Amino acid sequence: xxxxxxxxxxxxxxxxxxxxxxxxxxxxxxxxxxxxxxxxxxxxxxxxxxxxxxxxxxxxxxxxxxxxxxxxxxxxxxxxxxxxxxxxxxxxxxxxxxxxxxxxxxxxxxxxxxxxxxxxxxxxxxxxxxxxxxxxxxxxxxxxxxxxxxxxxxxxxxxxxxxxxxxxxxxxxxxxxxxxxxxxxxxxxxxxxxxxxxxxxxxxxxxxxxxxxxxxxxxxxxxxxxxxxxxxxxxxxxxxxxxxxxxxxxxxxxxxxxxxxxxxxxxxxxxxxxxxxxxxxxxxxxxxxxxxxxxxxxxxxxxxxxxxxxxxxxxxxxxxxxxxxxxxxxxxxxxxxxxxxxxxxxxxxxxxxxxxxxxxxxxxxxxxxxxxxxxxxxxxxxxxxxxxxxxxxxxxxxxxxxxxxxxxxxxxxxxxxxxxxxxxxxxxxxxxxxxxxxxxxxxxxxxxxxxxxxxxxxxxxxxxxxxxxxxxxxxxxxxxxxxxxxxxxxxxxxxxxxxxxxxxxxxxxxxxxxxxxxxxxxxxxxxxxxxxxxxxxxxxxxxxxxxxxxxxxxxxxxxxxxxxxxxxxxxxxxxxxxxxxxxxxxxxxxxxxxxxxxxxxxxxxxxxxxxxxxxxxxxxxxxx
Ligand code: ADP
Numbered sequence: 273x274x275x276x277x278x279x280x281x282x283x284x285x286x287x288x289x290x291x292x293x294x295x296x297x298x299x300x301x302x303x304x305x306x307x308x309x310x311x312x313x314x315x316x317x318x319x320x321x322x323x324x325x326x327x328x329x330x331x332x333x334x335x336x337x338x339x340x341x342x343x344x345x346x347x348x349x350x351x352x353x354x355x356x357x358x359x360x361x362x363x364x365x366x367x368x369x370x371x372x373x374x375x376x377x378x379x380x381x382x383x384x385x386x387x388x389x390x391x392x393x394x395x396x397x398x399x400x401x402x403x404x405x406x407x408x409x410x411x412x413x414x415x416x417x418x419x420x421x422x423x424x425x426x427x428x429x430x431x432x433x434x435x436x437x438x439x440x441x442x443x444x445x446x447x448x449x450x451x452x453x454x455x456x457x458x459x460x461x462x463x464x465x466x467x468x469x470x471x472x473x474x475x476x477x478x479x480x481x482x483x484x485x486x487x488x489x490x491x492x493x494x495x496x497x498x499x500x501x502x503x504x505x506x507x508x509x510x511x512x513x514x515x516x517x518x519x520x521x522x523x524x525x526x527x528x529x530x531x532x533x534x535x536x537x538x539x540x541x542x543x544x545x546x547x548x549x550x551x552x553x554x555x556x557x558x559x560x561x562x563x564x565x566x567x568x569x570x571x572x573x574x575x576x577x578x579x580x581x582x583x584x585x586x587x588x589x590x591x592x593x594x595x596x597x598x599x600x601x602x603x604x605x606x607x608x609x610x611x612x613x614x615x616x617x618x619x620x621x622x623x624x625x626x627x628x629x630x631x632x633x634x635x636x637x638x639x640x641x642x643x644x645x646x647x648x649x650x651x652x653x654x655x656x657x658x659x660x661x662x663x664x665x666x667x668x669x670x671x672x673x674x675x676x677x678x679x680x681x682x683x684x685x686x687x688x689x690x691x692x693x694x695x696x697x698x699x700x701x702x703x704x705x706x707x708x709x710x711x712x713x714x715x716x717x718x719x720x721x722x723x724x725x726x727x728x729x730x731x732x733x734x735x736x737x738x739x740x741x742x743x744x745x746x747x748x749x750x751x752x753x754x755x756x757x758x759x760x761x762x763x764x765x766x767x768x769x770x771x772x773x774x775x776x777x778x779x780x781x782x783x784x785x786x787x788x789x790x791x792x793x794x795x796x797x798x799x800x801x802x803x804x805x806x807x808x809x810x811x812x813x814x815x816x817x818x819x820x821x822x823x824x825x826x827x828x829x830x831x832x833x834x835x836x837x838x839x840x841x842x843x844x845x846x847x848x849x850x851x852x853x854x855x856x857x858x859x860x861x862x863x864x865x866x867x868x869x870x871x872x873x874x875x876x877x878x879x880x881x882x883x884x885x886x887x888x889x890x891x892x893x894x895x896x
Contacts, residue, residue, distance in 0.1 A: 297588055304584045308577040313535040313551060313570065320553045320568040323476045328555055328564050331480070334467065335441065335560055338383060341460045342426070342445030345377060351388055354396055355447050355456030370397035371408075384440050384463040388447070390456055393418055405436045412459070416514055417444040421457040428560065430464075430488055431516035439464050439488065441560075464489050477550065477567040484510060485563070486522045495540070498525035500565070537570060549574075681714040688714070717754065736862060738773030738885030739781055741808055741817055748785035755790060756804070759797040766807035774815045774882040780858045784866075787851040788819040788878050794842065795823025795875055803873050810884065814864075817880040820871030831868060 345351070354370050357363070370388060378386045378399035385407065387398035393413025401408050412418045417427030427444030440461040447456040471478040471491035480489035485501025497517055499507070503524040511517055526541030529552075538552040550567035557564055692707040745765055749756070756763055774781075789804065796802035803822040808815060826834060833839050835856045840849030852866075859866040864882040871877030 293592070297592065301581065301585050301588065305577065305581040308580040308584075309574060310533050310535075312573040312577045312580075313532050313537075316551045316568050316570065316573045317535045317553060320476060320551050320566045323474065323478075323568075324553045324555055324564060324566040327471070327478055327566060328557060331467070331562075331564065332557065332559065334462075338381070338441070338443055338460055338462050339426070339428075341381060341383065341386070342421070342443050342458045345386065345460075346445050346447045346458050348373070351397075351458065352447055352449065352455065355388060355390055356449055367397055371399075371401040374399040375401070381460070384438065384461040385436075386458070386460050388456055388458050389418060389444075391422065391454070396456070400436075407435060410435055414515060415442070417442045417459060418457055420444065421446050421459070422454060424454055427457070427459070429514070429516075430482070430560070430562075431514065432518040432520060433461065434515055434518045437518060475569070477569075479565040479567070481563045481565065482511075482516070483561055483563075486511065486517070487525070488516075488562075495525065497522045499523065500525050500527055538567065540567070678718060681718045685711050685714050736775050736777055736885075739776045739778045741771055741774055741815065742767045742769075744776075744778060744781050744785060745806055745817075747782050748789055751782070751786050752789040752793065755793050759793045759802060761793055761796050761802045761804050763804045763806070766805070768808070771808055771810050771815055773885040774817075775885040776862045776864075776882055777858075781862070784855040784858050784880065785819070787855045788880075791851060791878075792819055792821040792823065792876075795821045799823065801873070805871075805873060813884045815882050815884055817882070818871075818877050819880075820873055820877035821875040822871075822873035823875035825870060825875045826868050834868065835866070 350366060350369055350373060354363075354366050374386045374388070374397055378384075385399050387400075387407045388396050389412055390396050393411045395407040395410045395412065398407040400406050415427075415429060415431075417429035420427030421444035424446050427442070429442040429444075430440065431442070432439050440463050442459055442461050444457050444459040446454040447458055449455045468489055468491060474491075476491075477495075478489075478491045479487045479495060479500070481487050481500055484499065484503075484507035486497060486499045486503075486507075487495045488497075490496050497520050499522050501507075503522060508522065511522055526547075528539040528547075530537045530539070536552045537549055539547050539549045541547050549570040551570050551573070552565060552567050554563050554565040556562070688707040688711045692704045692711075695701075695704045695707065742765075745767060749763065749765075792804045796804060799822065801822045805820045806817070807820075808817040810816075830839075830841070835852050836849075839853075842849075856866045859880055859882070862882055864880065867879050867881075869877045869879060
């Protein structure tokens with residue numbers, strides 16, 4: 273909620289900033305446009321002024337060249353005589369001489385015409401005497417230059433020739449006699465066409481206007497005789513009085529003057545009716561009574577200003593775009609950094625969480641380890657206690673078994689010895705011998721038991737060897753013969769010759785077999801069928817010797833435990849519960865294994881698996 277309000281505020285602010293920037297940019301663009309226009313117009317003005325200076329000095333020089341001509345020529349004697357004595361006998365000759373003379377001078381000076389006027393204003397001689405538009409006989413008394421010269425001053429005038437219709441500048445000066453009296457006037461007319469032609473080669477438009485603003489000379493033929501000032505009746509009358517423009521009536525030009533800063537602008541309508549704007553500079557030339565105007569087309573300058581403004585706007589736009597892009601990039605960068613920071617914080621939080629979890633787990637594990645160690649110690653202690661108890665119990669049971677095994681033969685030996693004593697007295701030596709034989713057998717049996725116990729007690733460390741299973745079985749059967757006979761067991765063996773020797777210790781193997789046979793005898797004891805079956809087979813390098821009986825078999829519930837030490841189902845004094853445990857470990861020592869299964873006779877079947885002995889291993893029992 274707060275975040276979206278913040279975003280809205282940011283958006284509004286951005287919009288306001290954008291609007292202000294836009295207004296500023298427009299104002300700036302307008303300002304730049306105006307400044308560029310002003311700059312280019314001023315530049316144009318400077319160019320026009322340079323042109324004005326050039327043109328003005330050229331014009332002044334040009335006028336000065338002809339200004340002194342009347343003065344120079346006025347002193348010429350033939351001319352003076354001609355004007356002094358117009359009616360002399362040789363006039364015709366002098367006139368023609370004057371004509372020729374004027375013609376020559378005109379050609380040398382490059383002026384339009386040179387002519388001599390009498391005091392009444394009639395032209396007496398002229399350089400153009402031979403042409404149809406000759407000035408000879410023309411009266412110029414109306415021309416201001418004539419009146420000026422006649423009064424003794426230098427006459428100047430510019431205007432359209434009334435006879436020739438050609439524009440020109442007129443200079444006139446008095447011709448004096450030797451006494452200094454004015455007797456005539458000499459005038460020079462200079463054409464302006466050449467000067468105008470030079471002006472046309474430039475881009476600037478050049479105008480020369482008279483005091484009333486009427487264009488007398490112009491680089492644009494259209495503008496000739498057009499008034500660049502309002503053409504008042506007074507001005508028009510003045511022009512007509514001097515016949516400056518002969519038959520041509522000046523007209524008013526379509527002119528509109530404005531200003532851009534310090535630059536004067538004038539819009540002039542041409543004959544083609546379209547308006548053209550010019551920069552105008554002008555100068556009054558007092559010697560000639562002229563105003564010189566230089567006009568420069570403003571359109572290219574304005575176009576340049578527009579280009580500069582356009583470029584500026586483009587630059588401004590590009591800068592604005594750049595700024596926007598920069599702003600967006602910075603915003604993105606800020607967002608990215610914020611996201612990175614958030615991710616970092618999240619990661620740190622998770623690491624912290626995980627660390628706490630791990631620490632907890634570690635503490636739990638440590639506690640568990642401690643607990644296990646304690647349990648293990650407790651277990652070991654209990655086990656040690658149990659072993660101790662078991663040992664004591666085993667000792668008691670072994671003692672019981674031992675006394676049973678020894679006491680019986682001892683009692684029998686005593687009986688045999690007692691009866692032998694009586695039989696000796698009776699002289700029945702044969703029966704005495706029989707008794708002694710029995711006694712020897714019993715003693716042998718007791719010795720065997722003793723030996724057996726000794727064998728059990730000691731763990732021989734001797735090496736294994738090849739043992740003939742048939743021999744080992746025969747030995748074991750011999751050891752157990754009494755017991756087997758006692759229970760009335762029917763023993764059957766099936767030990768093929770080709771079995772080969774098994775890898776074992778002969779004495780310990782016999783011990784195992786005795787154990788198994790004793791257990792089998794115990795199992796079949798008192799049963800209707802009392803069969804014990806010993807058989808062996810070879811599978812590859814393994815020999816499997818099975819002792820099976822027709823006893824009750826091993827109940828599945830105790831099958832796992834019968835190999836545990838001291839596990840017995842037999843009553844006190846009857847079983848130690850060590851037989852299978854010892855046997856299991858002995859077979860394991862041989863590299864074989866001892867398992868229990870269900871026998872074919874319905875009882876238990878104990879299987880001894882042994883490796884076949886290497887041929888190099890010694891055979892026999894003596895070595896162990
Ligand atoms: P003990 O014979 O002194 O009891 P053993 O370790 O030799 O000790 O045997 C452990 C137990 O295994 C016996 O108490 C008996 O329950 C069972 N057992 C051993 N051999 C047989 C067998 N052939 N048939 C049935 N049960 C047997």
